[in-house]
Amino acid sequence: MKQLFAMLALFFSLALLFSAIRENAAAQTDSRPKSYATEPDWNDPQRLIPLNFQQARGQRLFYQYCVWCHADATPAGPSNRANLSPVPPLLNDGAALNGKSDEFLRDIITRGGGALGKSAMMPPYGGTLTREEIRAVIAFVHAIAQPAFQPAAAR
Ligand code: HEC
Incomplete structure (x- = not known):
């Protein structure tokens, strides 16, 4: 049981981390000028x-x-x-x-x-x-x- 919780906790924190990285990358792309x-x-x-x-x-x-x-x-x-x-x-x-x-x-x-x-x-x-x-x-x-x-x- 304890192992299952640990696995779940790990899974969710990784999911959070990846979505944060993705958002950050998207924000960086958006802030670049698209045209002059x-x-x-x-x-x-x-x-x-x-x-x-x-x-x-x-x-x-x-x-x-x-x-x-x-x-x-x-x-x-x-x-x-x-x-x-x-x-x-x-x-x-x-x-x-x-x-x-x-x-x-x-x-x-x-x-x-x-x-x-x-x-x-x-x-x-x-x-x-x-x-x-x-x-x-x-x-x-x-x-x-x-x-x-x-x-x-x-x-
Ligand atoms: C004082 C008015 C005037 C200004 C300012 C002017 N033009 Fe013209 N332009 C003309 C006239 C009149 C013609 C048509 C010539 C003809 O067909 O005998 C022409 C024709 C042209 C043509 C050829 C079109 C065709 O169908 O062959 C181009 C390309 C052109 N102009 C570009 C420019 C550019 C780029 C500028 C600015 C850097 C400019 N002109 C500024 C009056 C002007």
């Missing part, structure tokens, strides 16, 4: 898109340089986008941008629309942004794309 930032899905603001470090860097650059022409709402209010001709695509417009290669995106952002036979209203950023920063903006564009960007779909 989020961007609301422009088509469905209830849905937050998690951004990794590079995409979050691109997000900051986008809201500094691109939002004025490539979004309908800006931090300062409605954008001027609709008054431009040609009207620049929304930068989350997957239908317009998912099929464009990273090389094309890098080129038009670096050299501007004029250099590629497109509208010179698209300014060149090669003197303003570093190559890393331009890569970050492109990563952000892919992250917010609707329909979603599939790397294999880009040529």
Whole structure:
């Protein structure tokens, strides 16, 4: 009888110990940042898109340089986008941008629309942004794309 109690006591204390260890591990995982930032899905603001470090860097650059022409709402209010001709695509417009290669995106952002036979209203950023920063903006564009960007779909 005494042995049985001892066994039971051992069993329960081990069970307690393991559940405590498990909880602790879970708490540690939860406290790690899941993403560096989020961007609301422009088509469905209830849905937050998690951004990794590079995409979050691109997000900051986008809201500094691109939002004025490539979004309908800006931090300062409605954008001027609709008054431009040609009207620049929304930068989350997957239908317009998912099929464009990273090389094309890098080129038009670096050299501007004029250099590629497109509208010179698209300014060149090669003197303003570093190559890393331009890569970050492109990563952000892919992250917010609707329909979603599939790397294999880009040529
Ligand atoms: C002053 C307004 C303006 C700003 C600011 C601007 N763009 Fe543009 N952008 C345009 C216009 C206009 C076009 C359309 C050019 C055309 O189709 O002839 C364009 C086109 C583009 C395209 C090509 C789209 C396509 O379908 O081929 C990309 C990519 C792009 N812009 C990215 C950016 C990024 C990234 C930034 C910020 C770093 C930026 N633009 C800032 C006006 C702007």
